[in-house]
Amino acid sequence: MVTHFREQGDNVVLNGAKMWISNAPFAQVAVVWARDEQGEIRGLIVERGMEGFTTPETHGKWSLRASATGELVFDNVRVPKENILPGVRGMKGPLSCLNKARFGIAWGTVGAAMDCYDTALRYSLQRVQFDRPIGGFQLQQKKLAEMLTEITKAQLLNWRLAVLMDAGKATPAQISMAKRNGCQTAQQAAREARQVLGGMGITGEYSIMRHMMNLESVVTYEGTHDIHLLITGLDITGLNAFK
Numbered sequence: 473m474v475t476h477f478r479e480q481g482d483n484v485v486l487n488g489a490k491m492w493i494s495n496a497p498f499a500q501v502a503v504v505w506a507r508d509e510q511g512e513i514r515g516l517i518v519e520r521g522m523e524g525f526t527t528p529e530t531h532g533k534w535s536l537r538a539s540a541t542g543e544l545v546f547d548n549v550r551v552p553k554e555n556i557l558p559g560v561r562g563m564k565g566p567l568s569c570l571n572k573a574r575f576g577i578a579w580g581t582v583g584a585a586m587d588c589y590d591t592a593l594r595y596s597l598q599r600v601q602f603d604r605p606i607g608g609f610q611l612q613q614k615k616l617a618e619m620l621t622e623i624t625k626a627q628l629l630n631w632r633l634a635v636l637m638d639a640g641k642a643t644p645a646q647i648s649m650a651k652r653n654g655c656q657t658a659q660q661a662a663r664e665a666r667q668v669l670g671g672m673g674i675t676g677e678y679s680i681m682r683h684m685m686n687l688e689s690v691v692t693y694e695g696t697h698d699i700h701l702l703i704t705g706l707d708i709t710g711l712n713a714f715k
C-alpha cells in the first residue's frame with residue numbers, strides 16, 4: 473500500500489491512488505485506507521470537491537459494463553483530521569469490510585451458477601434434435617448433473633460458513649475458500665451451460681454470456697483467485713507464499 477498521509481495542522485495531506493474502484497466516477501464520498509507517518513493503516517473519508525481529489529473513469533471494459541469503474545487519485549488532498557475513522561487501526565479495518573463483501577460474493581456466484589443451470593435445463597427440454605429433446609442425450613445430462621452437483625456443494629459450503637459466521641467463528645481463510653470456490657463453480661457452470669445452448673448460448677437472448685463476462689471481474693475483485701488460493705495454502709501450511 474503506497475497511499476499515505478502526513479499531518480498538517482488540523483488536516484492531513486493525502487497522496488497516492490487506487491485503480492479499479494466501483495462507482496468512483498460518481499461517488500460523493502470515498503472510504504480510503506492509507507498509511508500514516510508511522511506506517512500504520514488508517515481509514516479516511518475523502519469527499520468529492522476536495523482539492524486534488526479526482527476520479528477518472530475506466531473505459532473499454534468487457535465485464536460489469538453496467539457498473540461504472542474508475543480510479544481514485546489523491547494529489548496533496550487536504551483532509552480534515554475529523555474525517556479520520558476513529559477506533560480502527562491496521563488491517564483490521566479493511567479486512568472487516570472485505571470479510572463481509574467476500575461472504576456476499578460467495579453467495580452471489582452461486583446465484584449466477586444457478587441461473588446458468590436453470591437456463592440450460594429449460595433449453596435442453598425444449599430444444600429438439602434428432603427427434604428428441606437434447607436433454608435426453610447422455611452428454612447433455614452429464615453437464616446438467618455435474619453442474620447441479622457442484623452448485624449443491626457450493627451451497628453447502630456457504631451455508632456452513634453462514635452458520636459459523638452467525639456464531640462468530642468464521643475465519644478469513646474460510647471466507648477465502650468460499651469466495652474462490654463460488655467463482656470456480658459459477659465459471660464452470662457458465663461454460664457448460666453455454667455449450668448446452670449451442671449457438672443460442674452466445675447471444676444476448678439468454679443470460680449466460682453476461683454471467684460469463686461478469687464473472688471475469690468477480691474472479692478478480694475482492695481478492696484474486698490466485699490470492700485466495702495462497703490464503704488457503706497459508707492456512708494449511710503456516711507458510712506464506714505471497715512473497
Ligand SMILES: Cc1cc2nc3c(=O)[nH]c(=O)nc-3n(C[C@H](O)[C@H](O)[C@H](O)COP(=O)(O)OP(=O)(O)OC[C@H]3O[C@@H](n4cnc5c(N)ncnc54)[C@H](O)[C@@H]3O)c2cc1C
Binds near residue numbers: 536692696698715
Ligand atoms: C470491475 C472491477 C471493480 C472493482 N471494484 C473495486 C472496488 O470497488 N474497490 C476496490 O478496492 N477494488 C476494486 N477492484 C479492484 C480489485 O480488487 C483488484 O483488481 C484486484 O485486487 C487485483 O488487483 P490488480 O488488478 O492490480 O491485479 P494484480 O495485483 O496486478 O494481479 C495480476 C495477477 O497477478 C497475480 N498475483 C499478484 N500478486 C501475486 C502473488 N503474490 N503471488 C501470486 N500471484 C500474484 C494475481 O492473482 C493476478 O492473477 C475492482 C476490480 C474490477 C475488475
